[in-house]
Amino acid sequence: MERSSTRIEKEKAGSLSYFGKETFMGSIIIKNGVVLTMDKKRAVIPDGVVEIEKDRITYVGSDFGKATSGISTTMIDAKGKVVMPGLINGHTHLCMTFARTVCFEVNLMDWINKIQYPLMDEMGEEDYYLAAMVGCINNLKNGTTTIEDFICSSHKGGVDADRPTARAVKEIGVRSVLARSYADQNYYENAIEKKEMIAARCREFVQEFHNTENGRLKVRIGPVVPWACSGEMFQETVRLSEKLGIGLHMHANEGPNWDVLVEKFHGVPRNIGLYRKYSCLGPGTTIAAMRVISDQDIMDLAETGTGLILDPAAALNRGTGLPPIPKVLAAGIRVGLGTNTVGEDMFENIKAAGWIARTVDGSPEALPLNVALEMATIRNAEILGIGDQVGSLEVGKKADVIVVNLNKFHYSPCLNVLSGVGLFGPGRDVEEVIIDGRLIVKQGRVVDLDEDAIIQDANARALFCAKKAHLENRLSPLYSAKLNG
Ligand SMILES: [Zn+2]
16 A cells, blocks of 8 residues: 555554653743733733642742742743733634645635545544644644644544544643534535434543543534534434533534525524524533624524634635624623634734724724733633633643743834734744643743654645545645655
């Protein structure tokens, strides 16, 4: 069989293929930085100190003497830098990383059905693992410490992205909500599963991964798109969610034709109306990537307390509608942000949320900067049901912290730190990333990880799969990988 020769294939499954042997644990003190706490008072502390012991924050303030750790192994000097809670990406698809640069200039469903799924048809378990690794590292290096990943892979040959994705997020140590999607009708052939199979696989996935890894890993489930699930599957979805005690995650109204498709296949005039009909809405549900939102949709989401994850950068990229952000916020809907595969930089989404809000509203005050930042931190955490654990820097919370370097021309002179981060902040200025008290990114590089090997392997394997999927005329690869080595 024609194979590419990558390091990953030479390693035994389950081993830490790209990691060395260094341990990351230890107490950490971050000093001299401007601390954006995102706590209830939204306190900003100049020359602040954040102390971390094991997986928890033990001090946040301005008095270095009160940081009590006598066994600190790591001291981070954050002079000229911002110390803030790790960002939370409320919606993406790590399994789609391989084809993300291929032919973006087509409509969404063509991109899904003619590019993404055909390429995923050719991916093996190790490829899905590698795709998730690349996507995770990209998120990490842009300051994201929690990812809600909507897994929607092909099932050709009995292979899918469920376990490889879980393996990648476990190994890297990123906090994750893995939402397993499914379809039992009207969808890409190799992505359709039988109802009984869906229920069994969801149960297994929940039992194996939900609330594991020191509570860092959680699981949700949900139909991939509304017309791809039968009414019976919607009923089963709610039964499973209640029985397993897990939340739901679903796409809705990602384009102007979604309500039409829902009416065609379900006889219900609105996407959100369909979800309400089957009792899928509620505080434990996150609805992702809505761009077309009617007044009736707003009422349904507000009345049911459903979480809404908007994807401003992806929405601008696709051109399929701009969500009325000020209106949904004014209605009291809980709103967060996600990347939806585009860029994996939550700072871009903080900025893009402001651009869209001001464009649809016509007012410079349409989205205050601190609210946009909240939508990528504490509000997102609350929507995912982990607001008591992460999303702000407070004593007793889990230590998910990032350090952003503002000593750059694109911030200077920085007379307002909030504007610096919220208006100009690119993710690549993130230097340190700490998750669960582990220093995972140090000076912009993932600690003790062979980053170059991952990039090389991902390029080789993605090219191999794309050629097998007959996408040659869509490619202009950066590397000409030797495929028979
Ligand atoms: Zn999506």
